[in-house]
Amino acid sequence: MHALRKNHPLRRIVLASAATVSGMVLLLSLKPHTTPAVAVTARSTAPAVKGTRTVTGDTVQTRWGPVQVRVTVKDGKLTEVTAVTYPTDNPRDQEINSYALPRLRSEALQAQSADIDTVSGATYTSDGYRQSLQSALDSAGS
Structure with missing residues (x-):
């Protein structure tokens, strides 16, 4: 057998x-899923504008919800960055944004531009924040 x-x-x-x-x-x-690369364009720094100007950036739709940033530029220096709209639909969104938004704000003020790092664990929010910040800086310069 x-x-x-x-x-x-x-x-x-x-x-x-x-x-x-x-x-x-x-x-x-x-292969693991990767997020599409965000097109990197030339980043503008805070515009050289006399006086104080407050501008709200474009609303950027992310996977978890819209993100929108408002900036204040005083005499060509970025003095304030505020997240106007960001995902808050569930407790996880609230937890992530409670640590991500202050870090993004701090980085933007330090860099004086939208050329800031992504916060680990908040990739989509970071990308939306960066794009809205860039649009606000572009608008403040015009």
Whole structure:
């Protein structure tokens, strides 16, 4: 009697093992999902405007909700950045934004531009914040 005959239990074990190995190879060959790259354009710094000007940036739709930023520029210096609209639909959004928004504000004031780092754990909010900040800075300069 041959060990891999149709009714022999060893055949089933070999086939099940081969199927398991094949499935694992297929799973491991899958590529993780990556977010589309945001087009990087030349970032403008705070516009050289005499006096004080407050401008609200565009509302940017993110995966978790809209983000909109308002800036105040005084004599060409970015003096205030405020998140006007941001995701607050659930407790997780509120938790993320409670630590992300102050960091984004601080980075924007320090950089004096929209060239700021993404806050870990708040990628979508950071991207929307950056885009709205850039549009506000562009509007303040015109």
